[in-house]
Amino acid sequence: MSERIVIDPITRIEGHLRIEARMDGNRIGQAYSSGTMVRGIETILKGRDPRDAWAYAQRICGVCTLVHGIASIRAVEDALDYEIPKNAQLIRNLMIGAQYIHDHVMHFYHLHALDWVDVVSALNADPKATSELAESLSGWPQSSPGYFSDTKKKLANFVESGQLGIFSNGYWGHVQYKLPPEANLMAVAHYLEALAWQRDVVKLHTIFGGKNPHPNFLVGGVACPIDLNSDSAINAKRLSQVQEVITKMRQFVDQVYLPDTLAIASFYKDWFKRGEGLGNFLCYGDLPSTSMSDPSGFLFPAGVILDRDLSRVHEIDVHDKAQIQEYVAHSWYAYDAGKESGLHPYVGETNLEYTGPEPPFEHLVVEDPYSWIKSPRWREKAMEVGPLARVLMLYAKGHEPTRELAGAVLKQLELPIDALFSTLGRTAARTLESKLLADSMQGWYDDLVSNIKGGDTRTFNERSWEPSTWPNRCQGAGFTEAPRGALGHWIVIEDKKIANYQAIVPSTWNAGPRDASGQPGAYEAALQDEHTLADTAQPLEILRTIHSFDPCIACAVHLSDEAGDELVTIQVTQ
C-alpha cells in the first residue's frame, strides 16, 4: 500500500482545508482535497428578506470580504431587473478593485511568501547587500542598509526571545528554499511593510462601506450618499482620501509587489513547469464600464478556455441550466434525485449528509464522499478559476495591456507563454492582474469625479426597493470575478422572501473533490502534476501549489437543510 500524506490543517489560507496525497514513492500519485468545515449559510438564508441576503452571504468569507456581498446584491438586482446609478457602479468597481489588490498583496506576502522565503535564513543576510539588491529591483524608498539592519535586528531579537510565535515549526532550512539570505531579508521587510500598507488601503472600503472587513452594501446602489457640501457624505475630503489610497496601491504594486514577484520567481523557475492541472479555465467576467447587463464593457471578459486552447473562447451563460451544474458524488450531501445527479444552482439543494469517519480520524475514505465542497462542472468539465484564468482570458481575447505586461514578465524571466500554466504561473498571474487593476482604479476614480463634477450625485435607485413592487416570483444570478476566481450567487425569490439561494464560489471550482466520473478538481489535478516531495515529513511542495490557488475554503463549502441533519444523526448513532 502506498504511503498516504495528510496535511491538515493547511494553514495560511482562509478556512479549513485538508489535503491527502497517495504517494508513488516520493511522487504524488493521487491527491484529494477536502473542505472540513460546514456552516449552513444557504439554508440560513431561506425565508429571509432578499435585501438582507448580502450580509449573510458576505460572511461566507472574511478575507475576500466583499465579493459575496457584491454577488448577492447583483443576484437580487438581476432577479428584480434593477439598474443602479452610475456612481454606485463606479464605487462598487473601486471597492472590488481595492479588494483585489489588497487581497493579492496579502496573499503574496502573508500567506504564500513563506513557501518561498526562509525567515530564519534572513538572519544571515548582509543589510548592505540587501539594500543593494532592493535598489537594483525598484525605486522603492525604504531600501537603505539601516532600514534592513533594523529589520534584521528586530527579527534577531524576536528569534532570540525563544518565542517564535507564528514562525515556529516552519520548514526552515528545507532544501527547497532557494533564495539567498538577502532576498529573504528583503522579503521579511516587505512582509512587515505590506502589513502596514494593507491597513491603509482598506480605508477605501471604510469610506464607502463603513468598515473593513465586511463593509456594507446595498441592493439598488451604495449606502454612502454623495454631497460635496455635507460633512457626512462622500465629499471632496473623502474623495481625496480615496485618491491617496489609489496612489498608495499603485506605488506598492509597481515598486514592491511586481519586482518582488519577479525576483522570487527567478529563483524558482522549475515551478513554472508543474502544478498546472486541468487546463480548463472559466471566467464570468466583471468590472463593468456601464452596467452588469453589458458584458462587452467588462474589464475582465467572460468565457471558457478548454484544454489550454487560447485560440478559442467558449461563451458562458450563468442562467443556462445545461452549462453549470454541481455534483455531490464525493461530497457529504444528498440530492433528492440521487447522488449521481447534477443540479443547476437555481434548483440546487444542500442537504447535509456526513458519511465520513467519526472524529478523531486519521484518514478520509476517499472512495466515498470526502469533502464538504461540491464539484461544480461546466458542461460536465472541471474548471480552474482565478487570476490565471482571467489573465489567460484577457490574453486570449487580445487585451493589449495584458499581452504587453505578460510578455515583459515572461521575457524578463526568459520563459515561454506556456510557463503560465503552472504553480508559479498562477502566482505571477495574480501579480499581473493586480497591476492591471491598480491602473484601472485610477480610471474609475476619474470617471467618478467627472460624473460628480457633471452634477450627477445619485448613488441609490429607489425604484425596486420596496418589496411591494416585486413580482411574486422571480430569480436571478449575481456574478463577479472574485480575487480567487469566478463567483456566482443564484437566488429564487418567492412572496418577497428567499425561496432558494445557492453560491458557487471560486474555491468550489478549484478545491472541489472528484465527480462521479472520477474527474478531479483543480487542486487535485494540479497536485498530481509533477510533484515530487523532497521530504515527505515536510511537504512544502504541496503547500506551494495549493497556496498558488489562494484557497478560500469557508467560501467553498455550501450548506444544509434540516432534512440533512436527520440523516446525519442516524450516521452518528450507528
Added chain:
Amino acid sequence: MTKATLERGLNAFREQVDAPVAAFFSSCVNCGMCAEACLFYTETGDPKYTPIHKLEPLRRVWEQDYTLVGKLKKLLGLARPVTDELLREWQELLYDSCTMCGRCSLVCPVGNDISYMVRKAREGMVASGNSPVDVQGAAQRAVTIGSPMGVRFKALSSQIKHIEANSGLKIPLDVAGADYMPLLSSMEIINFPEYIESLARIFRQAGISWTLCSDAFEATNTGIQIGSSDIARELVQRIVDGAERLKVKFVISPECGHAYTSIRWEGPDLIGRPFPFKVIHILELLDELRASGRIKTANLSSERMTFHDPCSIARKGGVIDSPRKLMEMVSSNFVEMQDHGKWNWCCGGGGGVSAIGDAEALRFKVFKRKKEQIEQTGASKLVTACANCRLVIEEGLEEYNVELPLEGLTELVAHHLVEDA
C-alpha cells in the same frame, strides 16, 4: 297569583340589553363624572347615587350573558350573580333616586345614555317584583280606573261643566273629525283646571277645531314610570283607540313631561305601528300658532320671570326653543336660570319619584339644587310646563318656606292672549 320572580326579572334584563346598552357598558371607565350631573349625588354627596352605579344589575346581566369574558367568569364561579337581595337593594337607586332626567347622559365623556338604560333596567325590576309599591298602586289605578290618581271621566266632566259655566267657553267633547285632540294629565284635571280653560280660550281665538275624548283623556303613563312596556302599551293603546275613533289629525300632549315621552316617542314602538295621527306638544302647537300669527299677546308683564324646563320635554323631548318664544310673548323681564334648556336641573320628582312616598325626604333634600337655581335668578314668578314639575316644585318651595308663585306656561299665554271676542 303573581308571576314576579327573579328569573322573570333576569329574562327581562336580558331582553332589554341591546347594542347601545352593550356599547355603553363596554365604554364605561368608571370615571364618575355622571355623579356630578346627578342632583341625587350633588345634593347628598353619597356616591351610591352615581348614575352608572344604579345600573349594576343590568350591567351584570350584560356581562355574564353577552360577553365571552363574563360567560367565562360565570363558568369559573368568579362572577357576582344578580340576586333578589341585590335587586331589592337597588330599588332605591333605580326608582327613589332617579328621575330619568337624562342629565347624566349628557355629560358622559364616552357617550353613555344612562337614563336610556335606567328605563330598561326598570323593566327587569318590574318583572322581578322590585318596583316600588306606591308606583305599583298608581299603575293599578291607571289600568283599572283610567288614571293614576284615580280620576274618572266623571271628575273631568264636572270640571268641564264648571269651566264652561264660569267662562262661557265651549269645551268640545267626543267630536268626531276634529283636527286636534288634547290630552290631559290627571293633575291638571284635579289641581290645575285653569289649563283646560286656557286651551279652550287659545283654541277659540286661533280658530282651531278640537275635541276632548271621553275615553282617552288621560295622558300620563304609569307604565313608562314604573318601567313596564306591557302596561305602558295598554295605556297608550287607549289613546290611540280614542284618537282613531274620533279620526283626529293631531293628538296634543299636555305640558306633563313623561306623558310627552310616552305618547310622542315610545307610543308607536309600544303598539308596534306608526300612528295615523301626529303627536304634538302643546308648547310646540302654541309656538306654531304664534309664529303663524294666529295668536297674539298684549300687556306684557314686567315681572321678573324664569322658566323651569321639564326634563322630558326639554332635554329628552327637544322642546327647548318653543317655550322661550312663548315666554317672550308674555314677559318683558324673562331671565334664564343658570343651567337651562338641555342643561336644566330636574325638580327631583320626575320618573315616578313624586309618587313614591318613601322617597319624599330624599326628594326634598335634592330639591335644594332647583331652589338655588330659582333663587339665583331673583325671579318673582316661576313658569313651567309640566304639572308634575309644578306640584313637586310647589311642595319643595313650601318645604323650604319659599314664597314664589308658579304658573303653567299655557295658562300664562292664555292670560295675555289678545282675544277678538
Added chain:
Amino acid sequence: MDARDTIPILIETSAATDGCFQNTRPLLHEIAHALRRLQLEGVATTLDLSAIPFGPGDERQLIDFLGKGEVSAKLEAMGESLIWESRYAGVWIVEHRSTSSERLAFQLEITKLPAILASQPEDIAESLLMLREALESPQADGTLV
C-alpha cells in the same frame, strides 16, 4: 497633477453648519470646568478624544476653535508626537503617532505642562551615567574636551 486637484469643489470652512454635529459644545464646557479645576485646585485633567463621539468635521471644528498658542513641540519617540498649547493657555493638544504615522492617541490635556514633555527621572539618571562615563573615559580620537 492629481485628479483630485481638478475637483471643482470649494470646501466650506469649518464654520460651515454641516460640520457641526453638536458634539463639540459639551466638550468645550467640560474643558472650561477642567480649567477651573486647574486654576483653583491645581488638578490636571486629560480628555481622551478617541472616546468622544465625533461626527465628521466635529474634531476639525474643535481643533480649529482651540487654535494654536505660543508653544508647540515635536517628540520623536516610537514615531512622531505633536504637542501644542491651544490659544487657551493650559489647554494642550497631544497627538501621538506611530512610526508608520498612524494615530495612536489623541488627547486634550488641561495642565500646566504635559507630562510627556518633561524629562523622565530614569532617562535623567541614565544620561547622568552616560555623561559621567563619557567624561571619565578618555576619547580615542580626543575630539571631546
Added chain:
Amino acid sequence: MVDKKIKTLGDALRRNGVSRRGFLKFCTATASMMALPPAMVPALAASLDKARRPSVIWLSFQECTGCTESLTRSHSPTLENLIFDHISLDYHHTLQAASGHAAEAAREEAMRANEGNYLVVVDGAIPLGNPGYSTIAGFSNLQILEETAAGAAAVIAVGSCAAFGGLPKADPNPTGAVSVRDIVTDKPVVNVSGCPPIPVVITGVLAHFLTFGTLPELDEYGRPKAFFGTSIHDRCYRRPFYDKGLFANTFDDEGARKGWCLYKLGCKGPMTYNACATVKWNEGTSWPVESGHGCLGCSQPDFWDAGGFYNALSIPVGDISRTTSYAAAAGLGVAAVAAGINHKTKVAARKRHDRVTIDDLEKIS
C-alpha cells in the same frame, strides 16, 4: 522553554532603543486603546514594564476569517507590534508558517510549555450537530477546544460566532452551532463580539491581560465593559438628529446626504453595544453609520434573527401584516359564532317574555 530568554516588555522595548518618554507614550496609547481613563497611565506603565509576552493559541472553527482579517487591520498596536512585542502567537491557521503536523505540534508545544498560563483565542462557532461538520487534523472542533482550553489561563471568544454562535447559529442553526461559553464553563471566557470585532477591542483585551495579568471588567454577555458599556446610539454623532426628529427616509435623500438619523432605515444602534461610534473603523476613517448604512447590530447575540436589517428597530421580527390579517380572519370566524350566540340568547329571552300585568307587579316572597 520558559526560561530567562523570555524578557519583559520593558526589556524588549529598551532593547529596541525606546526611551522612557517613548515608553510613556506607548503607555498612553495603550491606555487609550484599552479605553482606560488617562489617569491610569502611571499604573499602566508600572505594569507594562514587567509584562511578559503571553503565549496565545488562536483556534478557528466555524468562521469566515473576518476576525483574523480584522486583527490585521489593528493600528494601535499594529499586528506586527502585537506579534513582536506583546504576545507570542503560537498557533494561528491563517498566519502561521507551519502546516499540518508541524502546525499541530506547535500548538501542542505551546500548550505544554505554558501550561496554565497561555491564552486561547477562538473565532468561529462550534457545531455540535455532528462532529464531522467541522474538523481539523481529523479532530472535531469540540475535541480541539476542550483539549486546548483545559490548560489555558483564559479563553477569549473573538467575534460574534465564537461569542454567541453568530451566523452558523442563525435560524434554523443547521449545524447545531454553539458559542465558546456553551462549552468552556470552568475558565474565564471573554467575549469580544462583533462581526467582525473592532480590532482595537481584540488587542485591548490582550493588552489588558498582558498588562495586568487579569481580564477586564465584563458586562452581562461577558464583554469588556470598557468597549461594550454604551450603545452605538448613545455615542452616535447623529443622535442629535434623532432627538430633533430628523431622519433619512431613504438612501440618498436629503436626510441621508445631510447625515440625519438612520433609525427609519433600520439602524440597530439603539440595541447594539459596541465602540464603533467612538473608536470607529480602520484608524478612525469612518464607521457604518458615518458611511450611510444603519448599524446591523453585529455585536449583539442573535442579531441575525433580530428582524430585517432595513426594518426600523420598533418593527417586530415577525411578519406583522400577515399576523394581523390571519388574526382578523380568525377573529371574524370566532366573532361570528359569538355574535350568533348573543343573538340566540336574546331571541330566547324575547320568546320567554311573559306579559306583565298589574296583577303581578308585587312580589310575594
Added chain:
Amino acid sequence: MNDSMDFLLWTRGTAFDVAIAIFIIGLIIRLFEIVSLGRERTLAEPKGSEFLPGVKTILTRTLPDGGTFKRQPLTVIAGYVFHVGLLITLLLFIPHIELFRETFGFGWPGLPNPIVDAAAVLGVVGLLAALWNRLTNPVMKMLSGGEDYLVWVLTFLPLLTGYLAYHRMINPYPLAMGLHLLSIELLLILFPFTKLMHTFTLFLARWYNGAMSGRRGVQS
C-alpha cells in the same frame, strides 16, 4: 430566555405575534358581541336626523361640559393630560409610526423627540394624578374595582417602560426595550377583555347617544 437579547427577540417575535393576534381576535369578537345585539326599531316620527347629531356627539363629547369641569376639574384635567400624553407618545413618536407603517402600509409625520418626551412625562403625571384621584375621589373609589386598577397598570407600564428605555434608565437597552414591548403585549392581550375597549366602543356609544337624541331633535 436567560439574557436580555433573547428576551428582546422573544418580545419582538413570538410574544408580539401572539399579543397582536389576541388583540385583533378579541377586538373583533367584542365589537361583534355588541353589534349583534341590535337596536330596536323606532316608529315614532323623528324630529331630526340621526347621522349628523351622531357624528357631532362623537366629536363634542371629547370636550367636557362646563358644569362638570367646574365640579371635578381634577378628573377632567388628569384625564385629558394622560390621554393627550398617551396619544402623542403612541401616535407621534417616530419609531411607533414606523411600526404602524409596517402594519398598515402607511405612516404619518411625527414630532421631534423632546416634544414626545415631554408628552410622555405629561402622560405619566396625568396617570399618576388619575390614580390618586381614583383612590381619593369618593365616587371613583366606590365605583372602582380590581379591573380599574389593572387597566391603570396596563396603561401606565408601557408609558413608564418606554420613558425609561428612551432615557436609558434601564440597562442594557435590549432589556429596557423588551420590557417596554412586554408591557405593550400585556396591554394588547388584555385590551379586548377590559375597559380598555372604551378606546373603540366609545365611538359606538357616543354615536348611539347622539343618534337617539338627534331623532328627538336634541343635540346631546
